Each structure stands twice: as C-alpha cells, then as structure tokens.
Amino acid sequence: MKKEDCFYLGKIVSKYSFKGELLIKLDTDEPDLYENLDSMFVDLRNNLVPFFIESSQLHKSDLLRVRFEDVDTEADADALIKSDIYLPLDLLPKLEGDKFYYHEIIGFKVSDVNFGHVGTVSSINDSTAQVLFEIDRDGTEILIPLNDAFIVKVDKDKKEIILDTPEGLIDLYLD
Known part of the structure; x- marks a missing residue:
C-alpha cells in the first residue's frame, strides 16, 4: 500500500x-x-x-x-x-453536499464570481494558522484562504470550485 x-x-x-x-x-x-x-x-x-x-x-x-x-x-x-x-x-466516510476532503479537490478548476477563471488547485496548505487553497494560474501561485464564507459552490462532478473572494485578493498575485 x-x-x-x-x-x-x-x-x-x-x-x-x-x-x-x-x-x-x-x-x-x-x-x-x-x-x-x-x-x-x-x-x-x-x-x-x-x-x-x-x-x-x-x-x-x-x-x-x-x-x-x-x-x-x-x-x-x-x-x-x-x-x-x-x-x-x-x-473515508462519504461527504455530502459541498463538504470535501482536501485530497479530493486537487486538480479542481477554481473560478471567482467577480474575477472569472482563477486556475487549478495544486494543493492545500494546512500547515499555517489559516488553511489555504494553493492555486496554479499558468505558473503563478495564488493563495486563497479556505474559508466557508468564500466558497459559493463545490461541484464534484464538474471538478470545479466557485469562490466569492474579497475584491483585489486575486489581483495581489498578478501585478
């Protein structure tokens, strides 16, 4: 194993x-x-x-x-x-609805309701005080707090996560 x-x-x-x-x-x-x-x-x-x-x-x-x-x-x-x-x-017990295990969402596409396509989940960083989505956007790493308030929808069938992040958060990594 x-x-x-x-x-x-x-x-x-x-x-x-x-x-x-x-x-x-x-x-x-x-x-x-x-x-x-x-x-x-x-x-x-x-x-x-x-x-x-x-x-x-x-x-x-x-x-x-x-x-x-x-x-x-x-x-x-x-x-x-x-x-x-x-x-x-x-x-592992199966989780219902928008609940997920961290390993399940690696490779999911991430979109933001205001920003649009953000990138793909490359990993989850749970070694800090705030758990973070590590998102790869064409070689640029974007870190977004894994916060229930930011998660609009997790679609396991489409392998997609839709977020609603504070304005400017994603732009911090792209300028």
Whole structure:
C-alpha cells in the first residue's frame, strides 16, 4: 500500500499497559467510526506496514486504545511510539453536499464570481494558522484562504470550485 492511496488517521502517542497496548491520538471529528477496525497501516521508516488489531476501544475522547497482534511487550510497543497511522482512502466516510476532503479537490478548476477563471488547485496548505487553497494560474501561485464564507459552490462532478473572494485578493498575485 502506498501513502498516496491512504489517509492519515493519527499518531501513536504512548503505551497503555505492560502488555504492548498503545494509545493512538486520532485526527478526526468522529473517533467512534474507527473503533472496530481489523487492521491499520503503521508508518515505519517511510514504509506502510499492516498491523492486525486484536482489540481496540476508545479511551477518552480522541484516543484509541489498541492491542496489535504480535506486539506483546513494552519493547515491541516502544518501537512503535510516535509512528503515524494510515488507512486506505476507501475507508473515508462519504461527504455530502459541498463538504470535501482536501485530497479530493486537487486538480479542481477554481473560478471567482467577480474575477472569472482563477486556475487549478495544486494543493492545500494546512500547515499555517489559516488553511489555504494553493492555486496554479499558468505558473503563478495564488493563495486563497479556505474559508466557508468564500466558497459559493463545490461541484464534484464538474471538478470545479466557485469562490466569492474579497475584491483585489486575486489581483495581489498578478501585478
């Protein structure tokens, strides 16, 4: 399994017991969707390795307590701490309406109600305080905040996003 075919679910943050149990901090708004998985991929030295789950249960709000098969000791568990956890993309719940996952909109065409055609979504930058659309306009990068107030429509069938951005925002990148 390749990372691009998966989504990030969370990170192993600590041991839970002396018998190899681990706590995974889930990066989701709906942790209960992931309580009864059969397996997950652990990122070990940039390789996704499948681990089968013997038992799991939610622990506090966003922590999943997991016991993997063949992880029976503290040393086994220690080797996995701080590892990222991934699941195949087909396990993501489907989103309705204008809601989307960031990976879904890469390559979508972007238009603005006042400006017209802006460009194509090249990526989503979520490493800053404000999540940004990174839009390629013929080699020029345009950054637009991913703000619900700016999004008029997301058409998944036509692979198009229509925005209504503040006047002059797009022009800042073109002068």
